[in-house]
Amino acid sequence: MRICRPLLLSLLCLAAAAAGPARASDFMGPRPGPRAAAPQDGYASAKDALRSGVRNYNAGDKIAAVKALEYAADQGYALASWKLGRMYAEGDGVPRDDLKAFEYFSRIADENADEAPDSPRAGVVASAFVALGTYFLEGIKNSSVVVNPEKAAELYFYAASYFGDPNAQYSLAQLYLNGSGVDRDERQAARWFNLAAEKGHAGAQALLGRMLVNGQGVPRERARGLMWLMLAKEAADPKRDAWIWAMHAEALESASETDRRTATAFLERHQAKRR
Template identity: 40%
Template sequence: MRVSFSRSIGTTAAAGICASALGVGVLCTSVPARAFDPDASISQDSGPLDLFRFGFSAYKDGHKSEAAEAYKYAADKGHAGARWALANMYAEGDGVAENDYEAFKIYDEIARVGVEPGSPDTGYFINALMALARYYRRGIPGSPVDADPAQARQVYFQAASVFGYPDAEFELGQMMLDGEGGRQNIAQAKKWLNRSRKSGCARAAALFGKIIYGEGHHVYGLALMSVALDHAHGTDADWIHDLRTKVESSASTDERTSAASLADTMVASADTADNSN
């Protein structure tokens, strides 16, 4: 059974998406058409896989305009990987003018087309869902895409419940914990954060630790936050450090000592498990 995302984004937004079922391209506004390198043995009439491979090679070589052009033609012919790559380029302003709305429309097309179970395109589909959820969560200024946290929460739920994607589980759990996009649900937040942390998500471990600390499990909660901090990187490490410091300030000396010892044991156990594989 094919999995897809079918929520309408409104007539104005939908007008920017060209229906592949009608044989029309994915983008209504796109990369300016121009000739490929005549020595490349590739043209807009080439097959989608050849166009995608050419685009990938061009991108790696730093020829991003050619890459975007090749991805566009491959995307118009239904290649999910090309759609995903082109959407990322628009989202990041990478080789093309940054345009979140164009990126949104392509991600939306990937999600609408859907995937069959076990399809090699599943990764593109999941990443498209995650991108759509982020856009719905904050909206896109100057476009028909308004902030819709409830829709973001629903998209995260699909990625979490159908595919067990750890980042989606974390985002869903966080939204449920904060009551964002719907009513607060601590029990469900714990469920999704726990699933995510078991898959190695440090952010989920930190929030799950905070919740159970608040429920009276001080040693285990602090230990989880310490382990999360040990595995966190970049800005995640900053906010997890601040969270643990704030929570730890209300713990007793004995609880802090026990939590530190438990965290060391948990980290050592994880390292042992990793080294045994």
């Protein structure tokens, strides 16, 4: 299932009412071409503005960074829109504003939905689809972006299948595992977890590992499941990802010595293939 442009636009238009009539065009149809650079902007080009924005951000001057990034975003630079979206989503150098973040991510998705999966911008575009999916999954208070897991599933699916994005694959797998926005299907969950796990996504590795250890939706393979949990633990932060460490410890404690040895052998072969 691939999101066609009318469906994509219907998803993005939901925020227009909260943004007001003057900004509804951000979500409707193709955007106008880049504006001519105004002399007072102080940038030689939109690309120069993007570079200035990144440089100012890294130097800690986030006020100047926002100004430069806004200019580059208005000229169609997806990376500038993405960075602004992240800043507003996290309250990083600006007041946290999820609706404003949603607007920037929507702009990226609207203008770049057909970006080639192997293009340099594909990662940024896929990340924007994942962010939009999460906003539809959780909703934005006091706005027209309400909880809608079905739309979240559609956006995750697009980024997971067309772009092959591991974060989208992980998020989609969780929806299948929990039956949120899609029919509950543990086999589909394991499939999407596996795709993300093969790309090094620690959360997907951990949840796939647990499913294999327990035989949940897939044939039970304790040793292979333990291998995935070992990989997940290696990549996980002990504080931020304490749940992965706990899941690994539980599986290791219940594993037989044979399972542990076999899992170690699987792990060595898996790592050797990637050298």
